[in-house]
Amino acid sequence: MTEQRKAEIVSELKTIAETFKPSEDEPILDMFVLISRYNATGKNAELIGGDWVIENCPEPLKSLPA
Structure with a gap:
């Protein structure tokens, strides 16, 4: 996946x-x-999940409860 x-x-x-x-x-x-809301956009071709968010997103996203 590219940085862009x-x-x-x-x-x-x-x-969201x-x-x-x-x-x-x-x-x-x-x-x-x-x-779930990101999936509903139809843009989740990479099938990201919570682990991806934790590894790649800033606070507060990466600290959302499971």
């Missing part, structure tokens, strides 16, 4: 986190919700 692609993914994940609004079904933003 990593930056694009991190940007997408930051946007910044626009997250708690709901009854998703009361907190955790790693599962973050990855």
